[in-house]
Amino acid sequence: MSLPETLPPPPDKTSDSAMSRRNFLRGSAAFAGLSALAASLSPLRELGDFSSSEEFMQKYYKEMTPDDMKRALARITREVEHQYGIRPHVRDLRPMDGVEFVYALNLTRCIGCRKCVHACVAENNQSRNPEIQYIRVLKMPHGSLDVEKGDHNYTPKSVPEPGFFYMPVQCQQCVNPPCVKVCPVNATWQESDGITVIDYDWCIGCRYCEAACPYWARRFNFAKPEIPPERLNPDMAYLGNRPRKMGVMEKCHFCIQRTRAGRYPACLEVCPVGARKFGNILDPESEISYILRTKRVFIQLKEEMGTNPRFFYYFDK
Amino acid sequence: MSSHIEPAGHPLLAEVNPVAIPRQELVHHGRDFHWITEKVCGIVEAKTPVWWWWCFGVAAFVASFTVAGLIYLVGTGVGVWGHANPVNWAWDIVNFVFWIGIGHAGTLISAILCLLRQKWRTSINRASEAMTIFAVVCAGIFPVFHVGRVWMAWYLFPIPNANYIWQNFRSPLEWDVFAVSTYGTVSVLFWYVGLLPDLGTMRDRFTAAGNLLKARLYGFFAMGWRGSNRHWANYEMAYLILAGVATPLVLSVHTIVSFDFAVSLIPGWHTTIFPPYFVAGAIFSGFGMVMTLMLPLRAIYRLEDLITQYHIDCMCKITLATGTMVGYAYAMEFFIAWYGANPYEGFAFINRAFGHYAWAYWIMITCNVITPQFFWSRRVRENTTLVWILSIFVNVGMWFERFVIIVTSLARDFLPSSWGYYSPSIVEIFTFFGTFGVFSVLFLLFIRFVPIMPMSEVKAVIPQADPHGTGH
Numbered sequence: 001m002s003l004p005e006t007l008p009p010p011p012d013k014t015s016d017s018a019m020s021r022r023n024f025l026r027g028s029a030a031f032a033g034l035s036a037l038a039a040s041l042s043p044l045r046e047l048g049d050f051s052s053s054e055e056f057m058q059k060y061y062k063e064m065t066p067d068d069m070k071r072a073l074a075r076i077t078r079e080v081e082h083q084y085g086i087r088p089h090v091r092d093l094r095p096m097d098g099v100e101f102v103y104a105l106n107l108t109r110c111i112g113c114r115k116c117v118h119a120c121v122a123e124n125n126q127s128r129n130p131e132i133q134y135i136r137v138l139k140m141p142h143g144s145l146d147v148e149k150g151d152h153n154y155t156p157k158s159v160p161e162p163g164f165f166y167m168p169v170q171c172q173q174c175v176n177p178p179c180v181k182v183c184p185v186n187a188t189w190q191e192s193d194g195i196t197v198i199d200y201d202w203c204i205g206c207r208y209c210e211a212a213c214p215y216w217a218r219r220f221n222f223a224k225p226e227i228p229p230e231r232l233n234p235d236m237a238y239l240g241n242r243p244r245k246m247g248v249m250e251k252c253h254f255c256i257q258r259t260r261a262g263r264y265p266a267c268l269e270v271c272p273v274g275a276r277k278f279g280n281i282l283d284p285e286s287e288i289s290y291i292l293r294t295k296r297v298f299i300q301l302k303e304e305m306g307t308n309p310r311f312f313y314y315f316d317k
Numbered sequence: 318m319s320s321h322i323e324p325a326g327h328p329l330l331a332e333v334n335p336v337a338i339p340r341q342e343l344v345h346h347g348r349d350f351h352w353i354t355e356k357v358c359g360i361v362e363a364k365t366p367v368w369w370w371w372c373f374g375v376a377a378f379v380a381s382f383t384v385a386g387l388i389y390l391v392g393t394g395v396g397v398w399g400h401a402n403p404v405n406w407a408w409d410i411v412n413f414v415f416w417i418g419i420g421h422a423g424t425l426i427s428a429i430l431c432l433l434r435q436k437w438r439t440s441i442n443r444a445s446e447a448m449t450i451f452a453v454v455c456a457g458i459f460p461v462f463h464v465g466r467v468w469m470a471w472y473l474f475p476i477p478n479a480n481y482i483w484q485n486f487r488s489p490l491e492w493d494v495f496a497v498s499t500y501g502t503v504s505v506l507f508w509y510v511g512l513l514p515d516l517g518t519m520r521d522r523f524t525a526a527g528n529l530l531k532a533r534l535y536g537f538f539a540m541g542w543r544g545s546n547r548h549w550a551n552y553e554m555a556y557l558i559l560a561g562v563a564t565p566l567v568l569s570v571h572t573i574v575s576f577d578f579a580v581s582l583i584p585g586w587h588t589t590i591f592p593p594y595f596v597a598g599a600i601f602s603g604f605g606m607v608m609t610l611m612l613p614l615r616a617i618y619r620l621e622d623l624i625t626q627y628h629i630d631c632m633c634k635i636t637l638a639t640g641t642m643v644g645y646a647y648a649m650e651f652f653i654a655w656y657g658a659n660p661y662e663g664f665a666f667i668n669r670a671f672g673h674y675a676w677a678y679w680i681m682i683t684c685n686v687i688t689p690q691f692f693w694s695r696r697v698r699e700n701t702t703l704v705w706i707l708s709i710f711v712n713v714g715m716w717f718e719r720f721v722i723i724v725t726s727l728a729r730d731f732l733p734s735s736w737g738y739y740s741p742s743i744v745e746i747f748t749f750f751g752t753f754g755v756f757s758v759l760f761l762l763f764i765r766f767v768p769i770m771p772m773s774e775v776k777a778v779i780p781q782a783d784p785h786g787t788g789h
Contacts, residue, residue, distance in 0.1 A: 012387030041388055063481040138734050150734040156555070161733050169734075178582055184490040185472045186483060204472050205395065205465020207405040208490050210580045211727060216735040221465065246394045247465020302731055305582055 052079070060186070061199045061239075062230065069238075072201075076242055083243070084229040092238040093260035095193035101310065102194070102255055102281045103265075104291050105168060107298070108316040109275035112159040112166030114138050116267035120170075123255060123266035124241040125233055127225030134219065134252040135170040135267060145298065170195065170267075171217040171252035172301060172309030179209035179218060188249070194310050195254050197239040205247040214305050218251045254278070281310075343436055343778045345622040350776050353623070357515075357768045357775075358522055360618055365399035365765065368617070369459050373761050379754025387462050397744045404727045409463035410717040412749050414574055415602070416456035416756075417497060418715060421567060422430020422603025423449025424504055427511070428563035431556075437631050439774040440623045444614065445465030445607045446508040447767070451759040452606070453501045455752040462615070474498075489576040496573035500566050507559045513552060515768040517542030573679075578722065585665035585726035588653065594646035598715060601639035601685070604632055605711030610760065612705045614769070623775060626699060632694040633704060636711065640689030643718075647686065661731055666668040673738060674725045677717050 020028075051166065054075050059068055073090045076165030080088045117135045126132040142163050150167065177196050178190050187202035188209055224246040236242040237257035238252075244250050255265035259278070263269075268276040279288030288306040295314040303309070344353070390397050400407055423445035430438040445461055459585050461470050473494045484491050486737045516539035523532035525778045542548060575595035578586035608629070615624045634690070669678045688710040698704060724739050 036385075058480065060481040060483065136734065138732075143574060148733055150732060169732075181485075182488045182490065182581065183485055184488040184494070186485045202472075203465070204469040206460075206463070206490060207465070208488065208577075209399075210402070210405045211583065214582050214731055216730070216732070220405055221394075222400060223394045245466075249465075310405045 021114035024233070035131045040244060055201050058201055061202065071117075073238065076236075076238070080232075080236070080243060084227070084232050086229055086232050086234050088122045088232070088234040088236045088242070090236045090238065090242060091257070091261075093256060095195070095260065097192075098282055099280045100192075100282050101173070101259060101278065102288055102292070102312065103173070103254065103310065104277040104288055104295075104312040104314055105311050106275040106277070106295075106316060107165060107167060109273045110137075110166045110168065111273055111275075112139060112154070112161075112164070113272065115270045115272060116168060119266045120252070123233055123258075124252075125227055125236070125243050126219075126250070127223075127227060127244070129226040129230065130223065132219045132221070132225075132250065134217070134250075135168050136216075138167045138169060139164050140167060147301070167313065168215070168267075169215060169301065170311070171250075172215055172307065172311040173254065175308035175310060176306060178212040178214065178305075178307060181213045182208045184208065187188070188310055189240075193260070195256060195259075196251075197253055197256065198249055198251065199239065200242070200244050200248045200250070203248040205249065207249065209282075214302050214307065218249050220249050221246050339513050341437070341525065341623065341625075341627040343439070344775065345625055348622050348779065349781060350363055350779075353381040353444070353775055353779075354518065354772055356618075356620070356623070357652065357772050358519060359768050360764065361519065361766060361768060362522070362526075369761060369765060373758065376757035376761060380751055380758050381754070382747040383458065383751025383755055386744050386751060387458070388464060389744060390748070395463065397742060398463075398748075399741040399745050401737065401739070403730070403735050403737045404724060406463075406727060407724050407739050408720075408741050408745045409459045409750055410577075410723050410751065411716065413459035414461075414595075414719045414723075415455050415716045416452045416459070416752065417574060418571060418599035418602045418719075419712075420449040420452035420456065420500070420504070420603065420606045421571060421596075421599035423447070423452075424500070424507070424563050424567045424598055425603065426607070427507060428560040431560045431566060432564060432614045435631075436778045437628050439778050440620075440770050441607065441611055441628060441632075442774070443508075443511065443771050444611060444763075444765075444769050445603075446504060447513070447608060447760065447763045447769075448610060449603075450508060451756050451763075453497065453504065454759065455756050457497065457501070457600055458752060458755075460497075489573070489580045492573045493577060496566075496570045500570045503559065503563050503566055507556075507563050510552070510555050510559055511771055511774075512767065513539060513542045514544065514549075514773045515771060516540075517544060518772060519768065557564055568596055569598075571595040578726075583726045583730050584659070584661040585669065585722065588662070589649065590646055590649055590653065594650075596644065596697045597639045597642035597646065598685075601636060601643055601689070602711060602715035604613045604636045604639070605708045605715065608632055608636070608704060608708035609712060612701055612708070615762065616701070618769075620770075623770060629701065629704060630695075630698050633698045636708075637692040640685060640711070644686035647682065665726060665729065668729050669725045672725065672729065674721060674728070677721050678725075681714050681721050684710045685718060737756060 032278075043178065052075070054071075057063075058072055064072065069092050073092060076090050077088055080086065080090070084151055114135075114137050117133050117137065119136050120126075121128070124134065136152040138147065138152050139154040139161070140146065140150050140163060140269070147167070154161075173196055175194070177190055182197060185202060185204055187204070188196060188198045190196045199226040206222070207220055210216075210220055221244055225244055227243065231302055232243070233241060235257055237260070240253055240256035242304060255263075255267075259265055265276075265278055268278050277288055277291055279286040281288055281292070283289060291314060292312060295316070297312050297314040299313050300311065301313070330668050348356075398407070398409065400409075423442070426438050426445045429440040430442075461467060464470050473491065474486065476482075476609055484494075505600060516535050520532050520535040520539050520542075523529075523535060532577075572592040572595065575591035579588060579591040580586060611632075612629075615621060651666050654662045669675070691703075691707055697707075728737050728739055730736070
């Protein structure tokens, strides 16, 4: 086979010299794609709630030495001051020996005024927008104790409404807490004084604890929490009311920043009718021991679940 | 071949004279080794067809929804999905369970059917395993991104670290991490080991065709496969061991996924029937997806000689069997709710069927219980278009099953005061829709670059592979 004398002429390129239609379309497609990518990345600019590198490198709460804790508290102080312009007083309060906290609520006295709900929000630095509340007050008709009839969306002109009684529900601080069992990273645990706590620096936000809780006691920060700086409570505890970040779980912790320092929970102090009682059940002389011994203690909420709450409901007579 | 078995010495056999049931032909038209090689390799070697580019473009566009949705989610918070208290798990976990369920058929086909010596698996196992892997990829997106702080999701893995992160091994979510990652790893290994001889073939063919770049590439992944006797012996043993390792995983993964729900206290979740029910459902949905993918592939590439009516029959029958098991589980849930006399559980199931989400429940029943019953009919099984449409119903139904389980139970738990209603946000819908794009992109790349059938295994089931003609 012999090669042809001359090679065939190259295809006419003149029409492609500047920019062919194909190249133009390719270029436009690439440009559109890159612009779309850039546009889609823009929400990341809003994200101010990443963990700081210091928080990221922090040890697990139970493994922290006193020095580690001092550094962690200093970091939290700095962060809060930076964000809210208020220098907080952050402490790491440990459980006391010989103390097991329980709560008792007098259903005869409660008038459903929801002062506890708001005192709790003011004390515990919950997000105000959307507002997160730890306590829900159920309104129930007289004559039965059927929580199935409980309604937490009542809006009367004044309370108590005739024919109804009220039952506030918050974290029941179970002896056998289902939420602790399911946390995949041990970010929540029960302390020796019976309070189930959450380390907000450790929570990854999977929300399994909330799905596991039969009381709907846990609340998740689906959005970035917003607290007006003038509303911030500067008296904070590491496992208690320090400000949370987006994407972490929170719940009632019996006002750890108060109760471990010898004060009553905020919801108790604000209660205008003295329906709320709190104390150390291991002390036989305490008011709470007296109530549980002598009053008609009616229910632990959903006791058939085997969670064994440390939150009791009782009647005067 | 004679139509009767030889009496083989036993007088009883001579008396009864049983009819031999001829083995189903697994490759039609007496196709030979060469034809199979040309057919399978030809798909990879041919010029990229135009339809492939169109599909790829559309799939990539759809996949970008997931990317954009996830970026928005990370930047703004999980609240951009429709979750709220008390329904704090919804489409994220629904989609996770849906995709991981789809991932079950591949390993079932390649591992369990391999151990059971079901030879019809050969022409569909490669593509189903690829489907498994891609489904696990899609499944993995959701549990990772549904956490509130995705940059901390690595806390779930026991990685050596200075932070003293120590996972909670009592948490079913943690079991999930291990179940899914083990399953993913073993599936990839199994798929890859099965690919070695074919990658060797591709390398040799590209070398012969003078395409050295592709020859190098396939040669790299073929890991020096030469087809020697020793290679084959090691290969067969490795494949068998991996089949043995993968078999319990087929059952364990969805069992453990079901523990996420079964171990918690919520009515409608807290039931012991969940593990077998979830596994049956997963295989059901997996076969649905295999048929959704394989039937168009068969038509496009004219693979009727390799994926025969017998293969479709087998898949339809497995779908029918597992679909009926799922239907039985639905009935049994109701029975136990009544028989167990737990008012909360009773309510949970009544509410599913007649409550706010009844529409979802009846979609589920229609798609999962009624659809597979059509497969009793031979005429339906032989109508490929109808089989394909029914397989789509299976996919839809299984998605709704997970929706019903997860959302109704969270929306209606013990206390009426803790009730809510959930509806998805647009971001959530697009993120889920986009995962079909992710899946399609991966699958299209697979059919373009990887032989879609294990050539050596298909060749082993044709009569020419059996020179003595004994049929064993």
